[in-house]
Amino acid sequence: MNKKSVCYGILVCLFLFLYPILSFAEEDKINVISGFSYEILFPENQVDxxxxxxxxxxxxxExxxxxxxxxxxSNQAMNVKVQxxxxxxxxxxxxxxxxxxxxxxxxxxxxxxxxLRGPDEIVIPANSSExxxxxxxxxxxxxxxxxxxGIQLKPIIKEEQSKTEQNTIVNxxxxxxxxxLHESDIDKVTxxxxxxxxxxxxxxxNYTLFVNLSNIKGIFLENMTATIRINEKGKTRNLFELTKSNLRMAPNSMIDLPVFLSDKEITAGEYTANIQITTENGxxxxxxxxxxxxxxxxxxIKQPTQKKNARNLDAKWFMAIIMLLTICFSIGLFIIKRKR
Structure with missing residues (x-):
């Protein structure tokens, strides 16, 4: 046995430990299909x-x-789902x-x-357009x-593998x-x-407190900042504070802002949420x-945190055992080498 053998053994152990992560990353690449493109044919009433x-x-x-x-x-017919x-x-x-x-x-x-109505699906022959x-x-x-x-286009290509096999569908x-769509000047909408x-x-x-808000006008709200302060009812001291920035809202839509409580020291009782929303326009x-x-x-609310801490402790023990086994393996090879 020599130093190369020891290093090789350590590398084998690490490879076996990390292999599932590497193989998962490789599988993620097969979803990409080239050969599809689209062009917007703007009508005369397109603003920009x-x-x-x-x-x-x-x-x-109208x-x-x-x-x-x-x-x-591509050289294969392509189905495009439209939604x-x-x-x-x-x-x-x-x-x-x-x-x-x-x-x-x-x-x-x-x-x-x-x-707005259109087809649910169309077929584009190979090397052509529709x-x-x-x-x-x-x-x-x-x-x-x-x-x-929005209009979603989801192309699906069918590849013939052989006469005996069914077509494989790749998403x-x-x-x-x-x-x-609008009928008038948007800037005048409050x-x-x-x-x-x-x-x-x-x-x-995890149990989470959700603050549900609605943008009840037909305009976009840009660069919003949400500040939520939680305190015991009747008291001014904030138990915790949440700030989220760079938020956007679509016209006539709602948002469920999550306030995670599992990592907070919170007990039974009455509480007050002070909610403030500001935008870049004042x-x-x-x-x-x-x-x-x-x-x-x-x-x-406390239970998920306790379970999470237990899972983290188990993961740490597992990593410690792997490292200990690797060290013992290396020491064993070194002792065998010295005896020989």
Whole structure:
């Protein structure tokens, strides 16, 4: 035995330990499919032709057809699934234009998916292009602000492996094209936020206090900062404070802001949430909301933290055992070498 053998043994142990991580990273690469592209065919009422989305100025009750050109440069036929969605806001303050499980806000009168209609799926032959037509029917009643949403294109390619095997379907990335519809000057619309309430729900296995807000106007709220302070009811000392910045909200959408409680020293009792929202344009909203934590709820909040600490301790012991075995293996090889 020599030093090379000892190093080789250590490297083998480390490789076996890290191999699952490396193989997972490699598998993630097979989702990429090239050969698909799209082009927005802007109509005459497009406000800005330098952007990568539709921004259409229209009139109440007006009808129009808008078009997208899609191209397949691969040698296989390609199916493209088409889906239209209204814009929503997730809990991280990010606007989602694609399909999601986020709920619609009560202030959303006109869903883009209900006034813009198109095919659910098209087939693009190999090395060719197609034009997708969408029929747009504006609401009969005048509205202020935007109707916002997106068109999702999800290409799927079928590859023939052999006559005896079935076609293999490989999913690719989805492409999103934003759609903004408006009838008048957006700058004249005054923003308004509404506090719907607070609730305690499970998120990623942890009990979390959610602050639910609605943007009830048809405009985007940009660069928002949310500050939430929690204190015992009737007292001024803050138990903890949460600040989130660079948030955005879609027109007529809601946001569920999470306040994680599992790492806080919180017990049963009555509490007050002081909520403040500010924007880059100087708009400011504040609310005071009381809520109660029962003994059962307070105990449930602590349990995930205890379990997490136990899992972290188990992981540390596991790593310590691996390192100890590696060291013992190296020492054993060294002793055998010395005896020989």
């Amino acid at each position: 032709r330098e952007v990568g989305y539709y921004d259409l100025l229209m009139k109440a009750g 009808t129009q057809t808008i078009r997208l050109k899609v191209k397949n440069t 239209i969605n209204s814009a929503k806001t997730n809990g991280n303050g990010v606007i989602e234009y694609g399909p999601s499980e986020l709920k619609k806000d009560a202030s959303l009168k006109y869903d883009l998916a209900e006034i 034009v997708i037509a969408f029929d747009l029917i504006m609401p009969a009643n005048h509205f202020e602000g935007y109707i916002a949403g 690719t990335f989805a492409f999103l094209i934003g759609v903004l 923003p308004d936020l509404k506090l719907n309430g607070t609730s305690l729900k499970l998120k990623e296995g 708009w400011n909203w504040t609310w005071v909301k009381n809520f109660t934590l029962s003994k059962v709820t307070a105990q449930k």
